[in-house]
Amino acid sequence: MPDRVSARIAAAFALVGLVAVLAVGAGLFVSLRSLHQEATIASLGDLAQPALARVRAVGAVAELRPALVALKSELRPEVGLYAIVGARVLTAGAGESPVDVGSISLGRDLKAGESVGGSLAAGDGSRVLYSATIVRREGALLGPLAVVLVVPDRSGSLALRDLLRVLPIVALFIVIIGTPIAWLLARSITRPLRRLAEATATVPMPGTATEAVEPAGPREVRELTHRFNAMTRELDRVQGEERELLASIRHDLRTPLTVVSGFAEALRDGTATGEAIARAGDAIAQEAQRMGSLVDDLRSIDELGTGGLPLRPEPLDAAGLVRDAAARFAPRAAASGVELRADPRAELSLVADRAAVERILGNLIENALTVVRAGGHVLVEAHGSGGGSVTFRVSDDGPGFPPGALERAFDRFYRADPARTGPGTGLGLSIVRALARAHGGDAVAENLAPTGARVTVTLPGAPPAAG
Numbered sequence: 001m002p003d004r005v006s007a008r009i010a011a012a013f014a015l016v017g018l019v020a021v022l023a024v025g026a027g028l029f030v031s032l033r034s035l036h037q038e039a040t041i042a043s044l045g046d047l048a049q050p051a052l053a054r055v056r057a058v059g060a061v062a063e064l065r066p067a068l069v070a071l072k073s074e075l076r077p078e079v080g081l082y083a084i085v086g087a088r089v090l091t092a093g094a095g096e097s098p099v100d101v102g103s104i105s106l107g108r109d110l111k112a113g114e115s116v117g118g119s120l121a122a123g124d125g126s127r128v129l130y131s132a133t134i135v136r137r138e139g140a141l142l143g144p145l146a147v148v149l150v151v152p153d154r155s156g157s158l159a160l161r162d163l164l165r166v167l168p169i170v171a172l173f174i175v176i177i178g179t180p181i182a183w184l185l186a187r188s189i190t191r192p193l194r195r196l197a198e199a200t201a202t203v204p205m206p207g208t209a210t211e212a213v214e215p216a217g218p219r220e221v222r223e224l225t226h227r228f229n230a231m232t233r234e235l236d237r238v239q240g241e242e243r244e245l246l247a248s249i250r251h252d253l254r255t256p257l258t259v260v261s262g263f264a265e266a267l268r269d270g271t272a273t274g275e276a277i278a279r280a281g282d283a284i285a286q287e288a289q290r291m292g293s294l295v296d297d298l299r300s301i302d303e304l305g306t307g308g309l310p311l312r313p314e315p316l317d318a319a320g321l322v323r324d325a326a327a328r329f330a331p332r333a334a335a336s337g338v339e340l341r342a343d344p345r346a347e348l349s350l351v352a353d354r355a356a357v358e359r360i361l362g363n364l365i366e367n368a369l370t371v372v373r374a375g376g377h378v379l380v381e382a383h384g385s386g387g388g389s390v391t392f393r394v395s396d397d398g399p400g401f402p403p404g405a406l407e408r409a410f411d412r413f414y415r416a417d418p419a420r421t422g423p424g425t426g427l428g429l430s431i432v433r434a435l436a437r438a439h440g441g442d443a444v445a446e447n448l449a450p451t452g453a454r455v456t457v458t459l460p461g462a463p464p465a466a467g
Contacts, residue, residue: 005189005190006186009182009185009186010186013181016178017178020174021167021170021171024167025167028159028166028167029159029160032159032163033155033156034155035159036154036158036159037155040154041117041118041130041131042131044117044129044131045115045117045131045149047079048131048133048147051071051081052113052133054067054070055067055083055135055145056135056136065090065092068091068092071092072092075149078152079150080092080128080149080151082148083146083147083148084102084104084132084146084148085145089102098123099120099123100121101148103120104116104118104132104148106132106146112134112136113133113134114133114134115131115133115134116131116132117129117130117131118130120150122152126153127152128150128153129151129155130150130151131148131149132147133146133148134146135147188217188218189217191216192213192215192222192225193217195216196213196224196228199211199213199228200228212232213225213228253291256287256291257287259283260283260287260288263281264280266280267280311352311356311438312353312354312355313351314351314352315350315351316349316351316354316357318344318348318390318392319347319382321354321382322343322344322380322392323344324358325342325358325362325380326342328362329366333369336372337373337374337375338369338373338374338378339376340377341377341378342381343381344381344382345384346382346383346384348384348390350389350390350459352459353439356438356439357435359431359435360432361392361394363429363431363432364394364428364429364432365378365380365394366428367429367455368395368396368453371396371399372397372398377396377397378394378396379394379395379396380392381393381395387460387461388460388461389458390458390461392457393454393455393457394455395448395453396454397448398453399451400448400452400453401447401453409429409445409455410429410432410433410445429455436457436458436459439459440459440460441458441460442458443455443457443458444456
């Protein structure tokens, strides 16, 4: 098969044209052959008319044969002459090819002068055409009498000859009509496909937004164009997120690297002495821990995005998880002057991955403690929901999410702090939602009145079966 669409369309039209020519040729051949047979039989009937008067004058069988011989001499050599007398068949001479003219049905409804024609098989296996004309139904001496003229059936060769004259005209007509149609059809398909091919050349280019391709052509090509435009929009979005991701990673690594580099230089050149050495060591350890936390969060995001983080579900006590999470962060909350309180409304149970649920609660509490000032409050709750699911809520009375931030609260590396001066990596809430969805649940964020924010995570009673 050709490797170009236009070539395949041209080949298809050529094949259809060939089939059409063959179909037309077959139909014409049958029609022309029938016409030639009818014309030949009619001409045989005309040839028989002059002989009728001479045959009618014959009074005895003995006189009929010489009359047939005389008549045969006046006909073309290929024409055979027979006479049917009652049940007998007489020929014009011994050289005639045996043709079973006795099998011709001469119906009683045929009158003198009327004829019947058709096709018979000759003794040598060939076909002949015949015309049998009634001379008289009854005679005093001879009884019923009919004259039969036969000729070889050449209708097939004549029809083929005529067909070879007509087919080139038919083929030329098909080419004249089919070529522009095939060209227009190929153009209607290849032009939009070519535009798509040209558009794909700019897709891999970073930093360049791919322009939408105007849908055109058949429905399938238009649908392909719509999907291509949707794909490029999604690709542009993903590339934008990648650029933001790289910028966020550079930003989040620059500060701890600057601190580590500065204190390491101070230790190396002896600038840090006495208690400054301990502070330098603490700062280096703290910033190294911060970079390690960033690396761990990145690994978690990657594992959750690729399905590489397997869940190990087990029966869990939701109320106990809430109390334990609050207890882990109690010292930090006390040091910050923030009241951290756990309030599980009932003893609830669910089947989930313990480490995942602990991390969900830990990330939510850590985010809340980051934004709540001294004297503020953080509340951790667990509620039962319909269908056996469990809802975890972490509320605070901090400043809440800024306008427009709720839609992006769960985006990777997004932080409401424009200067990005906070201690977080911007991945906490993204990990929370990813873990919740891995369990078949979800996470939503909302602002509270007059101030504060709340993040709600709903987990089903049991996670979906691994596919």
